[in-house]
Each structure stands twice: as structure tokens, then as C-alpha cells.
Amino acid sequence: MxxxxxxxxxxxxxxxxxxxxxxxxxxxxxxxxxxxxxxxxxxxxxxxxxxxWDCSDRVPPASFTQKPLxxxxxxxxxxxxxxxxxxxxxxxxxxxxxxxxxxxxSLCPRGVLRRVLRRAAEHGFSCTAGFEFEFMLFKESADTIEEKPFATWVPLTRGPFGYSIARSVAHQELLGEILALCEKARIPLSGLHFETGPGVIEASLLHCDALEAADRAIIFKSMIKAWAQTRGMMATFMAKVSEKWPGQSGHIHISMSSDGRNVFYDSDTVQNISTMMRQFVGGQLRYMNDFCVLAAPNFNSYKRLVPGCWAPTSPSWGVDNRSCAVRIIPGEPSAHRLEYRLAGADVNPYLGLSCAVGSGILGVEENAGLTAPIVGDASEESGLPFVGLPQGLSEATYRFAQSPKASDMFGERFVEAFSCSRRWEWEAVRHRVTDFERQRYFEII
CATH class of the missing domain: 3.10.20.70 (Glutamine synthetase, N-terminal domain)
Known part of the structure; x- marks a missing residue:
């Protein structure tokens, strides 16, 4: 036996x-x-x-790395x-x-965020944050997206239909799996819905302590991509998948508190916007161009930051204005906050939050001023106090590398290493010839 x-x-x-x-x-x-x-x-x-490594496991040449490993x-x-x-x-x-x-x-992205939050704590402030991610699902595998031209890739749904109840009901099993997966992973959501664009879903991660929020965000992105593959699909958090569709955002909601009190809130002011909040937003706008590469880290990121795509085109702010880079959302003390709309879905959560909070703390330290809010479409406003956002990864990287405030806030060694990595990322993409260029120029020019 x-x-x-x-x-x-x-x-x-x-x-x-x-x-x-x-x-x-x-x-x-x-x-x-x-x-x-x-x-x-x-x-x-x-x-x-x-x-x-870069995102394809290539090591940049020595000429791109001043102090190579x-x-x-x-x-x-x-x-x-x-x-x-x-x-x-x-x-x-x-x-x-x-x-x-x-x-x-000093090179660790999570360590960079810890240092920024420690600097805020030195002023007596703690930070609460929550990420919103838009991601696109395709009924494709890693093999088929390699073998098939992009025009033949099949998204989960066809065409734009934002906030669609019909699609949510039709795909309730799929959305239910996402909710169950997030609950199991201790990543509670405050919202989940179909966004405008084919196969686009938006997930709002419940706000919490800032470092924990970034931890949840980075796990969420990896977890969703892995889950999609088990369903025979591919998920992407690219900032811009096609010029025909809106980009995919990675908005960050932020509030600051001291001794349990929301220091963004002042009941005696217009829209309850405190002096500290005005300084914080003023710093975000003042250093948005210099720190932009932390929130828009890829060549593709800047194809989202164009007019008409629900993304900012300049360092601007407004009250409940989604065309601005910083949207103040007034409410009761427990909900009064700002939404940092510069970041795309491709953002590194640790670095995007470091950008948003670090620039804000600089504004508090410098008693930064704040102009009148934008009321209409910020992309159509003229005479803004700041020049438009960097036009590409190269310009954004140069501004970051040359910024004394970046070295002060994030550390000189990190600024040098990250800038080198972004210069290489720009070089790796910029000389590639696209199908669009061949279609546009091959016969005519």
C-alpha cells in the first residue's frame, strides 16, 4: 500500500x-x-x-551617465x-x-518622496493624497500586439462613451474582478467607471497618508497589468496611445494638515482657500516648468499636454476648473483639497507626488503669491504669468537638470542621475521614423 x-x-x-x-x-x-x-x-x-536600465533593460551609453554604475x-x-x-x-x-x-x-524614488515629506513635516505639515488612473484595455496579447499593426488592435470597447452605465453593466463581471482584486490587495477604491475613449477605465484610489498612497498606486498599476494578461487582455498606462483619442491621466489629489486640521481650509476666506493653500499652489505653479519632468517623464508624455485633450498646457490654476494644471476643489474641511492635473498615467507615483508636494512646500517657504484664478478654458487664456509648459522631454529635462531648487528639494545626486536617464530616453525615441512620417512625406516631399 x-x-x-x-x-x-x-x-x-x-x-x-x-x-x-x-x-x-x-x-x-x-x-x-x-x-x-x-x-x-x-x-x-x-x-x-x-x-x-531604461524601460527596455538597456544601459545608457557612458556619455549619458556622468557617474555611471x-x-x-x-x-x-x-x-x-x-x-x-x-x-x-x-x-x-x-x-x-x-x-x-x-x-x-539617494537614488531611490521612494526615498526621494520620503525626503520631500520629511521636509513638509519640518514645517509641521503632513500630507494626504489619492491617485486617479486612466488605463486602456485591449483584447490583445503580448504576442498579437507585437505581430499586428496598431490599427488592427481591438480595444475592449469601441469609441468614446464616458461614464457609461450601459458599458458598466455589460462589463460588470470585469469591473467586479477589479474591485475584488483591489479589496484583496488593500487598495480601496473610491470610484471606478468607463472614461471617454475606447476601452478606457478610470480608477480612483481612496486617499490616505501620502507615502502609503504612492505605495498603493505603484502596486495598482503593476497589478492591473498582470490581471489583464490573465484575462487575455493587455492594459496600458501610456499617457497617449493615439492622436485620435484623449490622453490618459494620473491626477493626484492632495491636502495638507497640521495637528489634525486641514491647513488648506479657512472658513473666513473666499472659497475657503487659506493663505497657506495659496502659497502652496503658488509654489506648484512657480516650479511646474522646472519640475515638469517628474510628472511627465517620457517622450510620449508631452503628446498628452496639448489643447483639447483635458490636460494642462500651462502652469495655471482655477476653482473646480478641469482645464487648469491645478484645480482647487472647495468643500468641507474633510474634503477641501487640490487636484494636481499635470501628471499622466505613465507617472512614477513616488516622483509625481514628490513634484506636486515639493514645489508646494517651496511656495510656502518663499511665501509665493497667486494670481487670479482662470475662469474659462486655460488653454485659450493669454497673458498668463508663466510661459507654457515645456514642449518636450528634452526641454523639461534640461530645466530640471539646471534648477538649483530641484537639487535643493530632491537631492543633487538624484537630479543628476534622473536627468541622465531622461536624456537617454529622449535620445532613444527621437530619431525613430514613424509610420505617420512615411505616410506624410514619402511620396509628396
Whole structure:
């Protein structure tokens, strides 16, 4: 008589994955076996190459890297035991976030956000934030999008139909899976709906402490992309998938508090906008052009920042005005906040939030002023106090690299390394010849 072998029971904490953000906001990681990562913030070794790679795992030439990582040895990762989440819809795969520490901490995107929030704390402020992401679903696989021309890719739905109840009902099983996945991963949503554009869904992540909000955001993006593939689909968070459709945003809602009180709120002022909030927004506008590359980090990002696409074209603000870069949303103290609309869905959550909060804190430190709000369409306003946003990744990167305030707020080593990575990203894309160029010029010119 033979005894049936029993399946090995694996402790999820000893067979978990760890993930760390690279410059592009992509979670890089691996399984950590045989080590309980749920008890205490341990340190493990991880290749420093992820701080040198671009999004296609290429290392920029030495000419783009002033202080290159020459040996690509191991770096120290601090495992954040409190971040463990189940990230698979049908299983119990657990993911723990990590951050670079030691010699590499100054380059770590999560570390950059921690330093910005610490600077806010030095003024007595804590930050609450919530991300909104638009993403597009295609009924394609990784193989078919490689084999088929873009014009033949099939989106989940055809044409624009924002806030569609009909589509939400028709795809209730799919939306239900997203809701269940987020609940299981401890990433609560405050809203989920179809947005304008074929196959576009918008998810609003519930607001919370700023660092936790960025952690949730970066996990959400990776989790949705993985879930889509299990459904035979592909999800993209590109800022602009086609010139025929609106771009995909990554708006960030922010409020600041002190001793439990919302310091953006003042019941004795017009629209309840406090002096501190005016200074904060004034700083966001003053440094929006210099810090833009943190919120719009890719060549493709700037194709979203054009008139008529529900995206800002200049450093502008307004009260409940969605055409502006900063939209103040007045309300009761518990809801009074701003929406930072510069960032696209392709944003690295840690760096996008660092941009929005860091520039605001500079405004408070400098007692920045604020002009009258934009009432109409900000893209059609003339005489704005600031020049329009950078016209592309090259200009935005140059402004960031040359900005003394960027080095002051984010650290000189990070500014240098991130600027080098963005110069390489621009170079990697700018000389590519597109199908549109061939169609436009081949016969005529």
C-alpha cells in the first residue's frame, strides 16, 4: 500500500515577492524563498542594474551617465514588512515593497518622496493624497500586439462613451474582478467607471497618508497589468496611445494638515482657500516648468499636454476648473483639497507626488503669491504669468537638470542621475521614423 504524497504547504511570507521602483515607476523584483520577510524590515541584496536600465533593460551609453554604475554589483534593499499585499486575483501571491538603502538610497524614488515629506513635516505639515488612473484595455496579447499593426488592435470597447452605465453593466463581471482584486490587495477604491475613449477605465484610489498612497498606486498599476494578461487582455498606462483619442491621466489629489486640521481650509476666506493653500499652489505653479519632468517623464508624455485633450498646457490654476494644471476643489474641511492635473498615467507615483508636494512646500517657504484664478478654458487664456509648459522631454529635462531648487528639494545626486536617464530616453525615441512620417512625406516631399 502506497501513501499518497501530500502537497507541500508554503508559507506565503517565506515564498513572497519583493518589488522596488525603478526610475520609470516599474516594479522590479523577485521571489524571496526560505526567508520570512513579514517580520521586521530586513535587508536583502538586489542588482543595482535596475537603477541604470531604461524601460527596455538597456544601459545608457557612458556619455549619458556622468557617474555611471560601473560594476553593476549588488545594492541593499530594505524590505518594508508593512506593505505586504495579495496581488493575484485567483491566488495568494504576496508582494512586499522594498526601497534602496545605504549607498543607493539617494537614488531611490521612494526615498526621494520620503525626503520631500520629511521636509513638509519640518514645517509641521503632513500630507494626504489619492491617485486617479486612466488605463486602456485591449483584447490583445503580448504576442498579437507585437505581430499586428496598431490599427488592427481591438480595444475592449469601441469609441468614446464616458461614464457609461450601459458599458458598466455589460462589463460588470470585469469591473467586479477589479474591485475584488483591489479589496484583496488593500487598495480601496473610491470610484471606478468607463472614461471617454475606447476601452478606457478610470480608477480612483481612496486617499490616505501620502507615502502609503504612492505605495498603493505603484502596486495598482503593476497589478492591473498582470490581471489583464490573465484575462487575455493587455492594459496600458501610456499617457497617449493615439492622436485620435484623449490622453490618459494620473491626477493626484492632495491636502495638507497640521495637528489634525486641514491647513488648506479657512472658513473666513473666499472659497475657503487659506493663505497657506495659496502659497502652496503658488509654489506648484512657480516650479511646474522646472519640475515638469517628474510628472511627465517620457517622450510620449508631452503628446498628452496639448489643447483639447483635458490636460494642462500651462502652469495655471482655477476653482473646480478641469482645464487648469491645478484645480482647487472647495468643500468641507474633510474634503477641501487640490487636484494636481499635470501628471499622466505613465507617472512614477513616488516622483509625481514628490513634484506636486515639493514645489508646494517651496511656495510656502518663499511665501509665493497667486494670481487670479482662470475662469474659462486655460488653454485659450493669454497673458498668463508663466510661459507654457515645456514642449518636450528634452526641454523639461534640461530645466530640471539646471534648477538649483530641484537639487535643493530632491537631492543633487538624484537630479543628476534622473536627468541622465531622461536624456537617454529622449535620445532613444527621437530619431525613430514613424509610420505617420512615411505616410506624410514619402511620396509628396
Amino acid at each position: 502506497t501513501t499518497e504524497a501530500r502537497p507541500t504547504v508554503v508559507n506565503p511570507a517565506r515564498a513572497a515577492m519583493i518589488g522596488v521602483s525603478d526610475f520609470d515607476g516599474v516594479l522590479r523584483g523577485k521571489h524571496v524563498l526560505g526567508e520570512d520577510v513579514s517580520n521586521g524590515d530586513g535587508v536583502v541584496k538586489f542588482s543595482e542594474a535596475v537603477l541604470a 560601473l560594476a553593476f554589483g549588488d545594492a541593499d534593499l530594505r524590505i518594508l514588512s508593512g506593505t505586504g499585499r495579495a496581488v493575484s486575483y485567483g491566488g495568494d501571491l504576496c508582494l512586499y515593497l522594498a526601497e534602496f538603502t545605504g549607498a543607493h538610497e
